[in-house]
Amino acid sequence: MVALAAMLAAMGRSRFTSGNDLAGTMFTFPKSNRLLNRGDFKPAMDCGDKVVSSELVVLVKESPSVTNSLESADTSRRASNSRLGLVVSKKVGNAVVRNRLKRVLRESFRLRNTLQGHDIVVIARGHAASSTNQDLGAAFERSLSRLTRRKTCPR
Numbered sequence: 001m002v003a004l005a006a007m008l009a010a011m012g013r014s015r016f017t018s019g020n021d022l023a024g025t026m027f028t029f030p031k032s033n034r035l036l037n038r039g040d041f042k043p044a045m046d047c048g049d050k051v052v053s054s055e056l057v058v059l060v061k062e063s064p065s066v067t068n069s070l071e072s073a074d075t076s077r078r079a080s081n082s083r084l085g086l087v088v089s090k091k092v093g094n095a096v097v098r099n100r101l102k103r104v105l106r107e108s109f110r111l112r113n114t115l116q117g118h119d120i121v122v123i124a125r126g127h128a129a130s131s132t133n134q135d136l137g138a139a140f141e142r143s144l145s146r147l148t149r150r151k152t153c154p155r
Helices: 002-010 024-027 038-047 075-078 093-110 126-130 131-152
Strands: 049-050 056-062 081-089 117-122
Touching: 024 117, 038 056, 038 117, 049 131, 056 131, 081 093, 093 117, 093 126, 093 131
Parallel strands: 081 117
Antiparallel strands: 049 056, 056 117
8 A cells, every 4th residue: 555655656646636547547457357257267277277386276278369350359359468267265265355365366467477368267275365465476476487387398
């Protein structure tokens, strides 16, 4: 919170500006970057590459390539951007805990995503509830780096 206020102050803006508020537009998670329905999740969960840690299970599958020229511009954008899907069940904790995990993982994806053109599914495990925000971000980053190494070094 203090970092956001300092950044906005450096840009000559207050956190409480009206109209075209910079804080409201900088940290968004648009629908084009999300996995929204079962059909989006299924390919990554069925045959995606998997990395398991004590906090998270990360599944990654290349986004389906755009083959039909009649498809919308939104679909063609998906081929270049990575999309994130989060699975946080009630076994992890109550609604407050689950929402905190989702916020932290979305922000980690926004800041540290190194895989382009992939669908990423993150499943939170029980140990994630007791982890700090920094630990969750580090676990997500480690998982992505392991997947990146796996992609560049064929076995």
